[in-house]
Amino acid sequence: MSKTKFKIKNFINLTKISMKFKDIIGSERALFLLNEKDNIDTVVQFKLAPVIREVKTKIADYQNARTKRIKELGHPVLNDKNEPTGEYEVNVENNEKFHEEIRVILETEDEIKFVEISYEELKGQNKEFNLPTFVYTDLYWLIKSPAEPSTAEPSTADYADKKE
Numbered sequence: 001m002s003k004t005k006f007k008i009k010n011f012i013n014l015t016k017i018s019m020k021f022k023d024i025i026g027s028e029r030a031l032f033l034l035n036e037k038d039n040i041d042t043v044v045q046f047k048l049a050p051v052i053r054e055v056k057t058k059i060a061d062y063q064n065a066r067t068k069r070i071k072e073l074g075h076p077v078l079n080d081k082n083e084p085t086g087e088y089e090v091n092v093e094n095n096e097k098f099h100e101e102i103r104v105i106l107e108t109e110d111e112i113k114f115v116e117i118s119y120e121e122l123k124g125q126n127k128e129f130n131l132p133t134f135v136y137t138d139l140y141w142l143i144k145s146p147a148e149p150s151t152a153e154p155s156t157a158d159y160a161d162k163k164e
Helices: 021-036 042-073 092-107 119-123 133-138
Strands: 003-008 012-020 074-078 084-090 109-114
Touching (some): 012 021, 021 092, 021 109, 021 133, 042 074, 042 084, 042 119, 084 092
Antiparallel strands (some): 012 109
């Protein structure tokens, strides 16, 4: 996985990352949860919008190709009355072929362009800001890690309750 930085109109530093398609799919839920989070700064929303659009498009293309292939290698699913339900399933004799094709797609490297977002930007002016752990792990490529506690300057509040 490699990251490349470049500028667009000297305004936004874009980062390009190459990652497996299965990781792109795996980050979808975390991206949408982050996008739905209350009190996210407008600048952060602006940074998120293009990456969410790009991920949505890539996943929609994958789903369309997958659905088309299921129809080609399968048959309509029938209900109890022997009527088509509108769904399809892969024929048993094509199951291995279908899963191998999907595995190849999921292991394929693809690129995502994005603007990195720091934890501080996400938190903004919110005193309390919590996200599920999976958001940080699934979006390791998008969210810059917060500064290590040892490098941060202690505030006077850190010492307020201590007695000498």
